[in-house]
Amino acid sequence: MDLQIFLLLGQDGITNGAIYALLALALVLVFAVTRVIFIPQGEFVAYGALTLASLQAGKVPGTVWLLLALGITVAVLDGVKLLREGRYAKLPPLLIFNVGVPLIAAAGLFALPPTQLPLAAQVAVSMLLVVPLGPMIYRVAYQPLAGASVLVLLIVSVAVHVALIGLGLLFFGAEGSRTPPFTDLSFELAEAPLQGQTILVVVASALLIIGLYFFFERTIYGKALRATAMNRTGARLMGIPPVLAGKLCFTLAAAIGAFSGILIAPITTIYYDSGFLIGLKGFVGAIIGGLASYPVAALGAILVGLLESYSSFYASAFKEVIVFTLIIPVLLWRSLTSHHVEEEEE
């Protein structure tokens, strides 16, 4: 292996690792705040990428219908409760968010053909279509069980994952899609070609991570999320509603997922079921961080990306085996070095 191959592989590993890092952060966030192991995280990647691809192909993405259906379900569930309690003032915002916005989005898509929009607008529309799915899924699937054990929440996650994969096949078909690159720039670095798109992925991921840091350190909502993650009961006593925290972190997770999907769609072909494996590799990163530490999870995810890249060179048939076997020594090391705290039974 010469230097050029070494650099190319490293570049490839860091690009993939940056995406895994974003997903690892989202997984850690969701787990810390709600104790949900969010298996469907990867589906947001696929939904984001494929929604953008269908917009560019001039089709109305199926995500619109899912958004409408989920929005109406949420509106009915919460609306009935509000009516019973007589809190009529809260009804208009509930309806606007869950029914009005999806309806406007659907009408907009039919009124003006999305292929004529500039790329940035297409990206924005895709994000608008996918991100609200996060809090809606939280409301429908997780909120009624918010106090259940980690195992029950995990089982719910598996169910949500299977449902989203099936819907993905229905919406986007079995074949994959790619989107045109955001930039055609390319550079030479130590005689190794470097695509502009690759740099874009790494830079965008880094910016997003920095943005998240400031969100958690400087804003009241970020601080509320951190407080909930540290001590749920304590945060509740301080006036932070657990439902708000749950919805907020699912919104963030969905946004991170959809954004990652849009970032990698020009580099690789995305299928309706691609997200699962990408999410799983992010999960390996999150495990390295013990599902608690953000910086370690991000570094772990980069490590996964690099390991994947170099093992695809040396032993391509065993690539996945090598990547996922990494979990075993990590778990061993973690169980030897950290104190195991039994989860409180409620």
Add this chain to the structure above:
Amino acid sequence: MVKKLTLAVLAAISTMALGDINVGVSLSATGPAASLGIPEKNTIALLPTTIGGQKVNYIVLDDATDPTAATKNIKKLISENKVDVMIGSTTTPNSLAMMDVAVDNETPLISMAGSAIVVEPMDGKRQWVFKTAQNDAHMATALVQHMTDRNIQSVAFIGFADAYGEGWYKEFAKIAEARKLKIVGSERFQRNDTSVTGQILKIMAAKPDAILIGGAGTPAALPQKALKEKGYKGLIYQTHGVANNDFLRVGGKDVEGAFLPVGPMVVAAQLANDNPVKKSALEYVTKYEAAHGKGSVSSFGGHAWDAGVLLQNAIPQALKKAQPGTREFRKALRDALEGSKNLAGAHGIFNMTPNDHQGFDQRARVMVTIENNTWKLLK
């Protein structure tokens, strides 16, 4: 009393259904092979509903590309729907799983899978199994022939890390070795991989004259895109698994110039007028595109169509010997299928023998290249 009544009702139902021919279909309309299974499912809907004056019911189940589900489907179709013949499944592992159940119940099975092991070696079990898709060996021979004609000395292989990739590598390596073609690299990738940079760099370091990509559908575009991006200048070969329009859509300009062997159906309109497959292939293409829009046809649906072609030939013969729904009818149907001679399907001419339950010859494949984002027949 109740028992008697139930029996009477059951008897009435079974005599009612006796006249109809029941065709059980299990295919992979979801899961990893969905891009193959969906056109097959669409094609089943186009098959004739009366054959030889008898009504034909098609009962279609999805096996989600899972051999366990395929077994469950065929058991259900045989015990509950009393099917006379089974079509399925899309993939080789699923077809093998269904074979045992079909044999135990003496029901003919027509598979649409690619690998020759579905019908070879011919033994007691495989007597009941027929196959409409070209064997991989058929396709690999055409491919190697094209390579040696172009004076290629060394070739590298990159394929799926599953039964498809392994099957192709084995067939290809066997034939290549016999023709003195040197294989200088063999790499694997996953259908869902987001990057194949490592494998591509390793293959390119071996400097092969040509590279064969052993993948099916749109995932096979990824290695070719990576090769173009890294500046590979040699010839690139694909397998017949990529012959659908989604591959062209995803591959774009990067897959221009690739060579691949396909069933003649893919380029039906470009075939010479005296080609015996042209008429039957065009018939299918026209029917499918009338129902699903222009350019929607893919080679996989053709295998389901050919299963229908075999049945339309065999069922009238079997009807002369026995009533549908009986063991004798299934036996007669098997014999009639084995006797298919000079039968033109969408993909080639069937000539079944007791030892060959596939029945295609070299007329069932042509070499094509990709030019201006469409398939072009090589003369």
